[in-house]
Amino acid sequence: MYDPTRLAALVAVAEAGSITRAADRLGYTAPALSQQLAKLEREAGAALLVRHHRGARLTAAGELLLVRARRVLDELDLARHELARLTGLSGGRLRVGTFETAGTHLLPPALSSFRRAHPDVELSVTEFVPPQEMTAVALGEVDLALTHEYVPGEAVPVPDGVRLEPLLTEELVLVTAPGHALSAGTGRLALSELAGQPLVSMAPANPNRRAVEAALAAAGASVAVRCESPGYGVVCALVSAGMGVAVVPEMMAVGAVTPLGMRRLDPPELRRTISVASRSGSGTPAADTLRALLHGAFARKPAS
Incomplete structure (x- = not known):
């Protein structure tokens, strides 16, 4: 079959x-x-x-x-x-929260499947900066949301009444301009090899930036942040233009619209876990269906 x-x-x-x-x-x-x-x-x-x-x-x-x-x-x-x-999904509205990466690369296929199965349900998508979407779920502003947490990193408290279910964990990888010497190899690159490299990074308060800089410092790699940007898309574009190197989630590197070199890092300790947040015990049929679609999609997705 x-x-x-x-x-x-x-x-x-x-x-x-x-x-x-x-x-x-x-x-x-x-x-x-x-x-x-x-x-x-x-x-x-x-x-x-x-x-x-x-x-x-x-x-x-x-x-x-x-x-x-x-x-x-x-x-x-x-x-x-x-x-x-038969299950009450012939109308109504489903409000979804997301962050930029998930809204670009992960959510559209699941919403497309949902739309094909339930064309009468009105859909709305709101973008948040994590962990703001969990607050929106707790307040009833959205029915469910995609969020993320960096490992290692500061634990984010989950609001009362919100259930958090992990969907996938991805590595953070090095991205460089095409042809850069650091992206030439095929094996993992030791973090210490980034010593002295100009770094394109997120804003100072971003949890990924703090985690990356702490890991580099622990590996004895001092780096100078040459340029800051609030979004991974711009970070990748700046790296592609030769402004420096960056450490970003793998799906951003793979899905970047500008050409990049990519290299996995050693040790592979920098990761990002993406989860779906929903209200505990009070989900609508539409929200429960989308949650199931998201879990099913990631359960089937082979490791890259």
């Missing part, structure tokens, strides 16, 4: 024309999506894709399976919609 997640991957590649663009749409890394497609090919017993310099195209077997895949996914969406009418 074919896994619907892999069928959805095939449809996404057919529509996007490349594995990289399809991965962005689905919230995967390109290698993780390639693994899913390889498993689908083993299930099918035939090559489904041909990769070329512009992207990927489907083989005759891939085109045949594509027609069936769309029918299967449409039937599953119809089943979800019909079940939703």
Whole structure:
């Protein structure tokens, strides 16, 4: 039996024309999506894709399976919609809180799946700077929210009445301008190798910046912050332009719109945990459904 997640991957590649663009749409890394497609090919017993310099195209077997895949996914969406009418998801509103990275890379695929299954539910998304979204959940301003916490870092108190459920943990990685000497290797880079490097960093109060600088100091690597920015997108753009190097969450490095070099660090102690926050024991059917979609998506997502 074919896994619907892999069928959805095939449809996404057919529509996007490349594995990289399809991965962005689905919230995967390109290698993780390639693994899913390889498993689908083993299930099918035939090559489904041909990769070329512009992207990927489907083989005759891939085109045949594509027609069936769309029918299967449409039937599953119809089943979800019909079940939703039985569980009170034929209307109403779902208010979601998020932070920038999750709102760009993680939330859209889950909301897209939710919208296909429950088109009558009105959706709204509000962006916060963590941990503000947990307060918004506690006050009833949003129904659930994505938030994050850095490890090592200061523990963030969870407001009364709010439930926090981890979804995934990602490493922080080094990003450099393309061709930079520090990104040339394939193995992990010792933190001490960053000594003397100009650093592009977040604002001084950002918990990631404090965690990164503490880890560098412990490794004996003194760095000079050359430039500060409140957002990872700008940090990555400045690094790409040669302003310095930076340590950012992996999904920001992989999904950056500007070209970057990337290197994993040793020890791999700098991490960020992304969680979903919701009200304890009083979730709406819509909020509970989106929580389940988020957990399901990350449970299926292979390690990058």
